[in-house]
Amino acid sequence: MQVFKVQGMSCEHCVRAITHAVQKLDEAAEVEVDLADGEVRVSSRLSIAEVAEAIRGEGYEVSP
Ligand SMILES: [Cu+2]
Numbered sequence: 001m002q003v004f005k006v007q008g009m010s011c012e013h014c015v016r017a018i019t020h021a022v023q024k025l026d027e028a029a030e031v032e033v034d035l036a037d038g039e040v041r042v043s044s045r046l047s048i049a050e051v052a053e054a055i056r057g058e059g060y061e062v063s064p
Contacts, residue, residue, distance in 0.1 A: 002048050004040045005063035006055055009033065014060070021054040022046070 015033040022029045022042055029044030042051050052062045
């Protein structure tokens, strides 16, 4: 599982946007968004860079 620190997530819209962006690259990806901790946890066949790029593509900041 990969864990990303993501800034700017605030609501269910953000959860859906990020989940869909990752699942667009890997349909089978499991995406768990923790709004309270500002964390996104992903289990997928994607690389860390690919997931980070997908999240950034939705307009969120991803910490290295
Ligand atoms: Cu939102």
